[in-house]
Amino acid sequence: MSDAGTQIAVDLNAPSRFVGNFEARIDTKGRVSVPAEFRRLLVPSQAEPAAALYACRSFFAPEIQCGGPDLPDILLYLVKTQDLIDDEGRRAKLERAVTAFTQRLGFDDTGRVVLPKPFRDHARLAGKAAFIGAGAFFTIAVPEDLDDLWASVTDMNADQKKVFEARAMPSTLARRGRGDD
Template identity: 45%
Template sequence: MQAVATERGGEAASARSAARFVGRAECKVDAKGRVSVPADFRRALGEGEPLYAFASLTDPVIECGGADLVGLLLSVVSNLDVYDEDRWAMEEAITEETQRLAFDDNGRIVLPPSLREHAVIEGQASFAGRGQRFVLAAPSFLADRRSLARAAAARHRDTLKARTLPSVVEGRRG
């Protein structure tokens, strides 16, 4: 019985960690590239912690998170063979291009021009939680993604409903 309680406690901790960055916010980007990071996201990072940012390899977004962001990104390519040229290239891109961004006294960061250009951010930026990380993007891009997500959910409605039945959820806890 004790092992089950510990295991469930681990699941709860894992779920809390996965839900570290949730929600959406839109903020103004000034002429110098400064943008206010939502207070909930700053709290999730931790007091005095810097923000790490990386131009996504797959989408016109900026991947953001705490000190564990680089490890999270590298874990994505860790399944490739250690001598695979693509793995090396992606590891190099991740480790060389991730930038540490400091907060000012007002909770703002300065987005470097290269990151703003990658994400096509002009005037407004949207923050969107992604669990262990969050993304920063043009509001129109995230609006399009939200539409795609809702359409996918509609296509899989019955499966999603079935997976949330109490008996199914309890069965997963085992």
């Protein structure tokens, strides 16, 4: 995340957030249309003049993590915030893997990208794909994963729901905003 003392800022609270979920067909060549709502958030920058998205196979789930040119920085930031320092060097391996396995996927004239076969195989994608907003990035997964996600959230036990509700109260959120937590 830093090079010779230069710190890269990763704003996970940026106003351009990937939200919602969409389904799209994948053709036999691996082409899939990226939802227009997500393409609009992948606006080319001065550093990245061509319209493209960046994609990386998730290290933790059968899905593909996608975003703009800042995706590697976001993923490296998320790895950096984890307590992964151990004798096996997992954190260092994850940091290296983010850049080694992230690919730039260019759009065609119709807003489609070709998902490489290793990516499709990793995410078990065949025929249909779900685009799932994840805030600073989005994921591509099998549509059934949306049902599993919803079930995992709604199946919280009573104690988990109470903790979540307490943390979402306006007074708690205001206290966090002031840095009181």
